[in-house]
Amino acid sequence: MPHIALSIDYPAWVDGLVDWDRVYVTDEERMRLAIAVSRANVEHATGGPFGAAIVESETGRLVAVGMNSVVRLHNCTLHGEMMAFMMAQQRLRSFTLAGPGMPAHELVTSCEPCAMCLGAILWSGVRRVLCGAARGDATHLRFEEGPVFPESYAYLEDRGISIVHNVLREEARAVLELYRARSGPVYNG
């Protein structure tokens, strides 16, 4: 048989960018982190203009970050949000962030999630989602977002996941514009 296995890791710049010991108290502080990750991913040419983080809702403790790694790791599933979920669950050795005895966790994403990431939000165990740039800001760059409807968000809200839109949207959108200015690849399948 062919031996197929894969490894998922962070780009080297994460070491220097992310302050793991800091607590991220406000929604804006949390979003600034996700946006900083998205910007570094563009500036270092390690992926698309999308960044994310998982934090404990109450304490603001940082659990993991994520950045689009589709091209770097030749893996279509590695959007920023997916990377953040995988890394957080790897760190906690748990397939859910809502396990027994765990504090509430939230996803912070520099852009509203695509259909895949929206589905993964349900399985991840996060209780809250902060979004920066809007779907239209991404599709303006010809990034597809897939079948996400108002009913999709309603489905999450019905299951107790609260969604906050447009947190520092202009700062988040500026990174999308930077990517466009650099003619970064648009890598839809």
Next chain:
Amino acid sequence: MPHIALSIDYPAWVDGLVDWDRVYVTDEERMRLAIAVSRANVEHATGGPFGAAIVESETGRLVAVGMNSVVRLHNCTLHGEMMAFMMAQQRLRSFTLAGPGMPAHELVTSCEPCAMCLGAILWSGVRRVLCGAARGDATHLRFEEGPVFPESYAYLEDRGISIVHNVLREEARAVLELYRARSGPVYNG
């Protein structure tokens, strides 16, 4: 910083189960492979009752298989379909299965995809999808499927992805029943 990285591999039984040199010509042959993977995953207690495969549409050449690995690898994103996409793209060193010069690929899945996997189908580059068991067969076991609507499938079809439902549905559903009989964990987030 915390060092976070992860590895994704197959359970050891894949070696003995999968004939990588065989070609899978008909839809039924392809689905029997996905169902065999789902069944082995239950019998070896390595994950949920879901299996998948990626094959070249014309030749029937097998590129990768996938099996639910959520609990085994503590990673909520590792549904059978996602594992199949990741492994196929790793083997081909390409973030899309529709790259220049590539033959058409298709996804074979022992159960209709959840919202996350449906979104990933779009990004994967497959041109066709074969489904075994139906959404209702999974939700009957209390596996959630997330916000998938008729419009979601229409969105894929509009982008040239053809979907075939109910291929060997009864054989696929029998594995779900086997999982229930063994009281396998239902691991929604």
